[in-house]
Amino acid sequence: MIVNPNSMTPIYIQIAEWLETQILNEAIHSDEKIYSQYQLAEMYNINPATAAKGLNLLADQNVLYKKRGLGMFVSKDARHIILNKRKNEKLQSMVKDVTKEAVQLGVGVEELIVMIRKMHSEAKGGNQ
The missing domain is CATH 1.10.287 (Helix Hairpins)
Incomplete structure (x- = not known):
């Protein structure tokens, strides 16, 4: 995926949608650890806070869940x-x-x- 800074879709939503697609395509499975905000920031040359916003959006929708000190993981119902x-x-x-x-x-x-x-x-x- 390439983040499009000129898109009408905010970058954090582009990140969230890309992760959703990865989950739908089963490139990332249930209970698997997801990329950290810092990994995403480095991968797409974006601010870590923007990446975190995309991850938190998915966590708010119960697609991801947090394990304190370990990161975020894909929920069983993702x-x-x-x-x-x-x-x-x-x-x-x-x-x-x-x-x-x-x-x-x-x-x-x-x-x-x-x-x-x-x-x-x-x-x-x-x-x-």
Whole structure:
């Protein structure tokens, strides 16, 4: 991941989303120690306080938990929490935007569903 300082998304959120993706992709597992704020700061050339803010955001959402003196670890329910959050927040928002645009363009529900099925199939890497 490359942190984009010009993005409208704050850096600490970019860090949190990257860690979430690592957990979703199972590059980081339940009860595994996560990067420290200092490791993240060094990796992405950012302020340790910014990295800590990203980690604390995930801790506040129960994706991570703290072990005093040892650091932060991935919670057992992390994948489930992240999946639900992304479905209920990010995906819903995207669907709302696509639906609004479809209505403005006069695209009917059936045509939109065909488009979604095609994109879904392509995203999965096959013809389904």
